[in-house]
Amino acid sequence: MTTIAEKGFIQRVDGLGKRYGDTWALRECTFALKPGQVTALVGANGAGKSTLLTILAGLLPPDAGKVDTAGRVAFVAQDKPLYKNFTAAEMFRLARNLNAVWEQDRAERWLRTFGVRADRPCGRLSGGQQAHVALAMAVAARPDLLLLDEPLSNLDPLVRREVTAELLADSAESGMAIMLSTHVITEVSGVAENLILLAGGKLLLSGETxxxxxxxxxxxxxxxxxxxxxxxxxxxxxxxxxxxxxxxxxxxxxxxxxxxxx
Amino acid sequence: MIWIVWRQHRTAIVSTAVLAVAIIVFLIAFGNGFFYRGGWYLDYVPLDPAWKLAPSALGLAVAVFWAAPLIGREYEQRTYLVAWGQDVSLHRWLVRKVLLLAAAAVALSVIVGVIAGGLVDQHTPSRFSFAAFEADPAIQAAHTLFGFAVGLAFSALLRRTLLAMGATLVVVLAAHGLYVVKLRERIIPRSTRSAHGKNPVTRINDRSQTVRGMSTAGMPTRRANRSRSPLRRRRNAGGPVPRPPRPSA
Structure with missing residues (x-):
């Protein structure tokens, strides 16, 4: 397997397209994600952000183009799905069993930082707490690329800032690239080094901020x-x-x- | 992976194990019938042969409660985004999970089959009798695997838990009914020897009943006795059958 250093990117997307029935949800998307960079994926509702992230995570096959992946990818979906009858500790155990790399300390530290109890079933946690469990799982897997679909939507403004700081610190420490989608541009101002703007499934703008x-x-x-x-x-x-x-x-x-x- | 499968499906596994124990207890207690106290006398009531399908309920439970929700529930609750978004690929995740669950289901049904088969064999000399054949561990395992495959297929196709469970229930019941009513008689030989190997038996696939500990399995049926052929009548009655004369050298 070719390494990230040899390729110079973690993921490269070339002419990517996805169609649902007769409607193209995504068309002709071409860009590359490099190590350590934070990329903001911006677009209105229904622009194709979630579709793009799901394809990049390898959970949806594209109908056109190709995705070249050189590293490990973690994905936190928009609604932060978790097994509702699992506790946070059990979710960590599940992730530990399913990942080649796992840092239990990192996951537990995340929950401690944000005051989330690890012994409560996820179904009994608030939306924000569930988001923390999902983020802790993704970060502790130490991926080369972290894909976050509207990760801050369930969090209050103060916690948003703290979560963003934690993610940036992790990225700076480990060289992890982050791609986060949002339709609130102020969330990514001053954070994102790259911007990808989607509208109607098409790439409107792409480049360094x-x-x-x-x-x-x-x-x-x-x-x-x-x-x-x-x-x-x-x-x-x-x-x-x-x-x-x-x-x-x-x-x-x-x-x-x-x-x-x- | 074993822990994940156990943690995710432990309710279904434990419930099915309880069902298995209930089936075994039922067969031990009322395997062939039960005594009914009607005032001062004690009457023996033989069970309806349909009750002898009780071991097959395990395969149905596995199909409906283990296999049918397996993939549909992941889609419905969107947890496939968590389970399949890790380093372990979807194929490995699915293959391991299916193999582990199928192995557990087969093990349970074989245990029930062995115990039920042992109980039935005490009363019916033929392993091809209705009850003994149904309770055979291999038949139980086959029922369970068939149900599991049907449930898994519906789960993957429909991606809705309740819909998949309903469709699995209907199809497995229909297939079992078709097999019991139509196919079973065709796949079992019409004439074979009894378990003891001495008494020739006709129409082994009759619905044998045991009354007061006496089994009617292996006994010539009324239809067999109506045969016009004296040779067949004698064979059906268990008597010696004259050999055809050898051609002289």
């Missing part, structure tokens, strides 16, 4: 402002202001909707 921010500016004129992505000079009488990640995402989504991205 620093590059995207450097390229995109607003041209502000009398009564209007226009986002441009090629650093061209503003018209006479107009001024330029920097764009945020949210500006870039929202502007692209709006133009995709108005232009009929589907």
């Amino acid at each position: 620093d590059d995207l921010l450097a390229k995109h500016v607003f041209h502000v004129g009398p009564g209007s402002e226009v986002l441009v992505g090629d650093n061209r000079p503003p018209p006479d009488g107009w001024i330029t202001r920097p764009a945020t990640l949210e500006d870039i995402v929202l502007s692209n989504l709006a133009s995709a909707r108005d232009g009929g991205a589907a």
Whole structure:
């Protein structure tokens, strides 16, 4: 098996497509995920984020294109499914039995950090606590790539920040790449090094966030402002202001909707 | 993996084991009939032959409660995203789980078959009699494996637990009914020797009954006695059958 160092990426996606009946949920997606990078997968509801992540996790076969995987992948699904009659400790035992690598200490430390009891059945834990059990299982398996489908949706704002910090620390320590999907752009601002923007199953935008921010500016004129992505000079009488990640995402989504991205 | 299978299915396994014990106790207590106290007298009531299908209930329980929810429940509760998202591949996960559960199910049904077969054999001399044949460990294992396969197939196809359980129940019952009513008589030889090897037996697949400890299995049936052929009548009656004269050299 070719290693990540030889290939230079953990996963490379080439022309990926998935169809449900006559509808393409995902079309012509091409990108690569490199070690240690945090990638934000952004898109409106129904954009194809969960489909893409499920394919990357190897749980759904694509109908077009291919996925080249060089490392171990862990996946935390959107609704954080767990065996409801298993305790968190039993879920860890299950994961220990099914994974080649498992760090029990890391899993237990995660639960202690966020105050989740390991001896209660998962079905009796709150949504947020269940999310912690799922995240602890994924992190303790020490994957090369961690795929998280809206991981912060069940958590309160303070815990979101703490979870993000924990994940970033793990990524920095072990070189684990993270891809997290969200439709709340502020969650990933300042966190994600890469951005992948999906709309109607198509890849609208892909690249490093620093590059995207450097390229995109607003041209502000009398009564209007226009986002441009090629650093061209503003018209006479107009001024330029920097764009945020949210500006870039929202502007692209709006133009995709108005232009009929589907 | 053994721990995972046990932890996930322990309720079903324990319940089925309890059912197995109940079947064994039932067969020990009322294997052929029961005494009924009707006032001052004690009457013996033979059991309906249908009760002799009791050991097969184990195979049905395995099909409906073990196999039918196996994959459907994972899809329904979306836990396949956890189970199949680990390092162990889906195929290995499924093969190991199916093999372990099938082995446990077969072991249970063989135990019930051995005990039930032993009980039935005390009263029926022929292993091809209705009760003895049904209680045979190999037949029990075959029933269980067939039910398991049907349940697993419905579980994978329908991906809904209740629907798969219902479909499995109907199909396994229908297949068993078809086998008992139609096919069983065709696959069992019409004439064979008794378990003792001495008395020739006709129509072994008759529904033998045991009344007050006496078995009617192996006895010539009324239909056999109606035979017009004197040779066949004598053979049916268990008498000596004259050999055809040898051609002289």
